[in-house]
Every structure is written in structure tokens, then in C-alpha cells.
Amino acid sequence: MYENMTFENIMERCLARVPDTVDKREGSVIYDAIAPAAAELANLYIELGTIMDRAFPDTATDVDLTKKAQERGVFRQPATYAVRKGYFENGQGGSLDIPLGTRFSDGNINYRVTERIAAGQYRLVAETAGTIGNEYFGNLFPIDFIKGLAAATLADVLIPGEDEETDEALRERYYETLKSQAFGGNIADYRNKVKLIQGVGDAKIIPVWNGGGTVKVVLIDSEWSVPSPELVDYVQNEIDPVGHQGQGIGLAPIGHVVTVAAVTGVEIDVSFTLTLDTGYTWEAVQEDVKNAIKSYFVDLAKSWADSPNLIVRVSQIETKVLNVEGVIDIAGTKINGGTANISLDAISIPVLGVVTNGTA
Template sequence: MYEDLTEEQVKARIIARLQTPLLTGEGSFTGDIIAAIAAELCQCYHSMDAMAPAFYVDETSGSYIDKQASMVGINRKAGTSAACPVTFTGSDGATVPAGAPFYTAAGLTFYLDGAVTISGGTATGTLTAAVGSAYNIGAGEIVSTLRNYSGITGYANGPATGGTDAETDTALVERYYARMRRSPTSGNPYHYQMWAGETDGVGFARVISKWDGDGTVKVLLASPDGGVVDPEVVAAAAAHIGTERPVGPAVTVLSATARMLEVSAAVSIDGSTSKEAVQDALEQAVGAYFKSLVSGSFSRNLDAELDALEEQTYTVLYNRVAFLLLSIPGVVDYTALTVGGGESNVVIAADEVPVLGEVTVT
């Protein structure tokens, strides 16, 4: 608003208002005073520019996002930690202390929740990581520890689950504006949508009223990246909704069903890229496209009494995927592009989300 305003412009405006003929040139007493005042006023104007993001928040507003959201009862989701079981083998009586660190090959760190002691040749414990979805590792991925523990001959982890990322600025802004524009009140569908969205691990939620007759509500959940959610997240969302909802309705909380779609193509490229780079770029672009479809579809709640649910579909456009492929720098042309095994649009049911499977570029 004032970013183009300069000290010279402010100084000229002050001088234009003077009613008394005074010397205002450089080095004059009046000119020096006006120059100092103009500098301070210009800083004030520029400071007012910095206040705009505080009142009109978007994903660039930084800490003001949290402050504005908290005014309407919305707090940033902090994320959750992943945990996995671990089995130790060794000599009876051997111990591993609480807090012992264990590492994956990629350097992700997990800590043992409580001390374990070998009995009958084995012992089990739980490893917990920091907050984040990156810690949802597979079985056997923990490969090292800080030191050797006397009497311990081996250890193996099971799959880690429960890790979710802290809410991004963009996601928090979306929840804030959804709250401001959709008026959740008195247990209406927007209210259930809001309660579901307050749960860590939930990115999108769709509410289907009267899905099994009067007095029934179904809440379908999708992850922040537009995929399915873990059973732990479903349980947490159901519990939270149960503490907030009005007495009466029978509420069912479920994860949306995954519609797995593989994408493959043969491409011609120039010398500025490689097929591996094109494959990575295509995976990111199509994943973002699928997420945008879920975001748009799940923003509309349904009423089974008014909507024929089997007709409330949305579509993955084959030509959109082709456009994304051709938009990747270095891609000249393509042949044999398939989406979900075919060369046509893919219709997604109202309770499904498109999940990107293997992406192959040859």
C-alpha cells in the first residue's frame, strides 16, 4: 500500500503545505528539520504496510496466522509422534536403559520408552520418535544404536505408526477461513467437519447426514496429503467428536477408502533433464493434483436424503495428468500414458480418495 512511498515524496508534500516563504533547500535549517520529519513519517507509513498481513491473513502471515485463528478458537495442530514395538534378544538379566537411542539408516532417531530386561532370551519394549510423519518407518528399518549393551545380541523393530506432521501455515489458514465462512453451529455438518479437522492427522473431512436414515451422521476422513488415515487417527477423531457433539445422533467416523491409481508413460526428453527427474517431478505434480481434488470434493458435505450418493462422484482427468507431464521442464512428448491402467478419466466415488500408486516413466 505504501511500499513505493519515498522520503523525498513526503518531504515534497510537507514543503508544498508551507504557508510562509522559507528556505527549504539542502543544508538550510528548515530543510534539515523537514528531512528528519519526512524520514520518520516514511518509516511509519512503511510500518503500516507490515500490519496488513495481521488483519488479512494468508499463508505468508507468519505468527499472525496463529493469533487470528486463536481468536475464533482454532489452534495449530502440533503433530504426533510415531512409535513402534521393538524386540530384544540376548542373555537373561541383560538390560537396555530407558531413553536409549536407536537409529535408522537415514538418521531418524527413536528412544526406548522404558528400561527392558531380557527374560527367557527376549524382551519387548516401545520406541518413540519425534513429531512427524517421516518417522512412520517399516519393520526392520532401525539398524543401529549409540553403543553396545552388555548381553544384548540383537534387536528388531516392528512398523512405526502414529506420526503426523505439525499443521502447515497453508492448512491452518484454510481451517481459519473455513471457520469464518461456513458457520459451524448447533451440530450442523460444518460443525462435525470442524471437530474432525481439529484432530492431528486429519487434513480433510466430509460429512454425510442421514446416511443410514434420520439421526445418523457419517464423517469421512482424509489425511493432510489427501490420502487415507490410520486407525489411530480415526479413533482419535471419533473420540474428539464424541466429546463435542450434541446428544442424539448416531455418529460413524471412518477413513475414506483409497482408490489406488498407478501412472505410467513413455517420454521423449531433451538434454536438460533425465527420465528419473521427470518421474520424480510427475509424482509430485500428480500427488498435488490428487490432493486438490480431495480438498475440493470434501469441502462439500452431503445429505443422503437429498443426494443420491452414488451420483456424488468426482473425476481424475486423464488430460490433466497429460498436461502435468508435458509441463515438466525438458519433456518434449509422451506416448502410452496410462492413469489407473487406462487412457481415460477415472471416476472417484464420494467416499473414496485417489491415492497415487507407482509412477513409472520410461
């Protein structure tokens, strides 16, 4: 906005107001008298441009964007703590019960035991907020002494931890309040409220799915995969607790009977014949190829809530695989044994199954 208000341009404008009968060359008395003020003005215009950027949601960042969003009742979501499932065994390989509050480490972050699920099975909550709590699977090391403990294993992600909401995500939610009218239990209202619950990535809202007053909420988790039964139960309890449905005890309005369900994962097997560059083998590129296909499936999953249904396309899989280092060409691509694209139903997302290379 103020790009032209540079020191040079300000000096030129100021000197233009000085009569030509006065020496205006650099180093002259009048030049040296004006220059300090012009430099300060140039700095002020730079600062003014920064302030203008901070004042509007499309350019504001960090704290400024947080405050701007709060004007419309949109609050930045804080980082949350992952809830995991742990298995504990004694020296004979049997299940071992351990005290609640016991702490374990994966070598990077710590976890605290909060609830018993079954014999030798417990809920653990990460002590560090964010997605880092979702990442590790494997052996745990006790921080506290536990008599009889021989093995501790960190397994399922029950409720994914989430990082603090990014500027772009917050900005998108801010603009969403301007574009959609979320009110009194309409589709936009349900979707907005469900997305704010820990572990939820997005949701599809199906109104009157089982008659008047019924609402179905289909979830995808914040890792863009099929949510765990524990997350589904958690969201159900937040929205419309079982045993009190329709009574307005949760977030749902009085009279709305809400059923929360998980998105369905459809396994997609992929086969093809790859031509690899010199020095590369299938074993060397296999994981990168799988990750490339997974990234495509994640992109599809992120668009699921806004799409009537997802279509897994052969061409998109081939494009992703061809971007893998060491892959020169791809041919004969099939998904689930066929060469045609696969159209999923409205409440399904793709999950990668077996990946086969014809030359392997």
C-alpha cells in the same frame, strides 16, 4: 496505504507552506531545519503501514495472526508427534519383547516405545514434533542396551505427525468461521472438529446415513492418503467412543451415533509411451515421473472433501509427466487399461499403482 508519504513528498508539502521570499533550496536554513522532522515522519508512516498490516487477518502474520484468530476462538494448531509401528527381533529371527520407555534412533531423530501391540510389535512416538517423524522407514538403532535384540525396524505410520499450522492454513480456518455457521453438531461443526484431531487432513460428513441420529465421518489423513486403522480408531474414540455411542462422551452431541471410517484408496495403474531427451533413460526418469503423478493425486486428495467425487484425468497426468526433466513427449496414455478418465465414488481417492513406459 501510505506509499506516498515519502521523505521527498513530506519535504515538498512542508516547504510549500514556507513563503517564497525565504530561501528553500537544499542546504538552506529552513530546508535543514525541516529535513530531520520530515525524515522521522516518513519513518513513522512506514511503521504505521506495518501496524495496519498487522491489525487485519488478510495481512497479519505469525503472532499477530495467531492473536487475531483467537478473537474468534480459532487457535493455531501446534506441531504434533508421529506415532509409528516398530518390529523387534532376536538373534534367531523371532519376535522379541522389549521394555516400554526404551528409546531408539533413526540417525536423525529419536523414538520412544510407548505401547505393546503384539509379540515383537510396539508403538513408538517420535520425540521430535512435526512431519519429520513420518518420513523414515527402516532400521532403528537402540539408544538403550536391550538384551537379545538383533534387529529393530521402523514401519507403519499409525498417526501422522504434523508441523505447526501455517499462516495460510490458520487464515483459511479463520475465514471459514465467517463463511460457515458451525453449530451444535451440524455438518460444518463436525468437519471443523474432526480436522483439528491429530493426523486428520480432512473429512466428509454424511448425515443420517443409517437413519435418524446417525452420522458417518469419512477421514483422509494429514499426508493426504488412506488413514491407518489406528487413526480411524483414535478419531472414533475422540468423537464418539464405541460402547458409549450417542451418550455425548466424545465431541459428538448427545443422541448422535457416529461411525468413523477411512476414505477408500483406488489403485490407478498408468501406462504410456515416452519420448525422452538425448542422454536420458526410463530408469533415470522413472522415479521423477512417479512422483509427478503422485503430486497430481495429492492435489486431487486435497480437494476430495469439497468435491462430490474425484475424476482422474488423462490430460492432467500427461501435463504432470511432460513437466519432468528429460521428457519431451508422451503418447498412448492409459489409466487402468483404458483411455477414458476415471470417475471415483464420493468416498474414494486415487492411489498410484503400476507405472509402465511402453519403450522400457
